[in-house]
Amino acid sequence: MHTRDLSDHATYEAGRGIEEVARKLGRDPGEFVTLSSNENPHGPSPAAVEAIRETAGEVNDYPKAAHADLREAIGDRRGVDPRQVWLANGGDGAIDYLSRAFLEPGDDVLVPDPGFAYYGMSSRFHHGDVREYALSKGEGFAQDAETVLGTYDGERIVYLTSPHNPSGSTIPLPEVETIAERTGEETLIVVDEAYGEFADRESALALIEGREDVAVLRTFSKAYGLAGLRLGYALVPAAWADAYARVNTPFAASEVACRAGLAALDDTEHVARSVESAAAARAAFEERVEAPVWESEGNFVLIEVGDATAVTETLQKRGVIVRDCSSFGLPECIRITCGTDEETDRAIEELNAVLAERSAEAER
Template sequence: MSVLDLVREDLRDFAGYGSARSTRLQGRDWLNANEAPWPNAADVDGACRRYPEPQPQALVDALAALYRVDGAQLLVGRGSDEAIDLLVRATCRPGVDAVLATPPVFGMYAVAARLQGAAFVEVPLVDGAGGLMPDLVRVVDIARERRARIVFLCSPANPTGAAIEAEAIARVAEALRGQALVVVDEAYAEFSSQASALCLLAAHENLVVLRTLSKAHALAGARVGVAIGHPQLVALLRRCQAPYPLPVPSVALACAALSAGALRETQRRIDAVCSERTRLFDGLLRAPGVRRVYASDGNFLLVRCIDAEGAFAGLLAAGIVVRDQRGAAQLGDALRISIGTPEQNDRVLDVFGAPRDQQSVTSSAQCMEAGAQRLPGEGASR
């Protein structure tokens, strides 16, 4: 069975839009795209006068090297959000197929399903001693029962921070072979010690991994994300993608951020975040008013509070904005707190009234200096 059997039948031979940059032509005078003959006065180097490549080769090559995959396995787009939308639209027939996810979880899976007219099936996380984790046996059973065409597994999960072992993901992909795509959203993978699901791609054609430069690489404003999967599926997604998805400045910034020197600095910052995550976790555990802090493989902590409204208001009064999770399923008493600089984390601990011995005397610069030198994507230590 081909992975294309999981795609909508009416899209399997879809050619998509042939833009002026779809074919690699060579010439001196480029008069095929109705572009302006002169750059804008504000465009100093003239880089934005021309349309960009649909899949900029230099960026594809850099990302393929970072994730250790072939460039044909990789779709570059506007953050992970575009990949989520494309995957749902390419696989789900409106009113027929379903999308499955495990709430509380990233909200864009449900948004993409609704916009496509696909049923959104929820298999709630189970709150136990190990944290909020998916019941993967039930995920498979419900996916079969509800004819799910795509199953989203967020690992490390947002907003819970829990990661799923690669072996468990492999079992889900194998169980749903021929029925559904299993999409593993690894937006926070660089902060985790768990092996990436990228290691499973060769054995599971129905597996797709999402990665992004928004989090660990500090390029949220550039909007660069990737879907990594079987080359046939990626080729089809490219045909379904709108032309010119990435602006020239975003491509240039991303390529610069993937240079060897920039990657070394990024890894130092990942290590600093992981160190601060541990310190903030330990401090919040001892803070009055905190009911529970969940262990996290992301760059954030999920905190249950005795008085979440009071804690949220107190943080705001101190100028600290955190994510209020009280509207999410099972999280009526919870806040999600991103890991900041040591100084910012100290201010969070002050608001919560954590004991002073949990406060840092280390500056941001010293914290950065202590970082190790692994490359991002290889997995940071806890």
């Protein structure tokens, strides 16, 4: 017995964690700082932690009320009907729901290159195919309508990422609207705003009220610090909001996740601290790293270092774990998550030292 043919399916490569690297190098995990997965360096919302403790004794119940309460709270916060909030097991779960709702076998999706591998993975899981539009490193990974429309050929779903991972670039709202206007009636524009809290940009949510072809993805993983709970959602037009009941996994968001999400939504202090900290770290990387750093509006920066694999491995030995962007098709770049002040300072100092050593070796 065999699975269906999965040979054309990509695999998602996550950033390496402290335990994995420490085991590999035979070192104490306490020696390392991990800045490879765009996690919140300030931890989860304290209000969410308290909610998790209070909910722990109730996990024998399915999250019926909590699920409804969280959809209502998000709807109120985002200015949409709760039915337009599709809760999911992380942002990738919301991507799957949209794939289930829109893709027929053989449909194509259009995704950015480089970009988040799961867009294409979800399409292939649902018997769709994948086409790519290129974001140019030489143009700072700039995102605009012409870049997307120059490749567009009637795909069923077009994915935009704002801020874009791994570069941190964003796409202005008028450009999103132009793409929606100039694509076919049966094309859905999905704007992934997983890092939206960190960006000084108007959300594409502004387009949903007047259109039926734009959806927005959001997550609790980044600014709210709840990556381990796997909680995300899609915001969709009212015209097809009821499709959620036909495509979602029953109780996809757990009782603990829903209650933590409810508490985190109200913890504006934690979000503000996380956003301000990321902005300060981005500025520090741009000003102090002795290598090209792309301007970013996420909680991470992309840096050109020459041989990303070699630099990543050397940094690991020095106790700093970063993301080798070879898996994004950028073998000359690394991505570093914005850490605390101390973590960011350490990353900059160690990176500059590694770059200086490599430069000296090249000159010998």
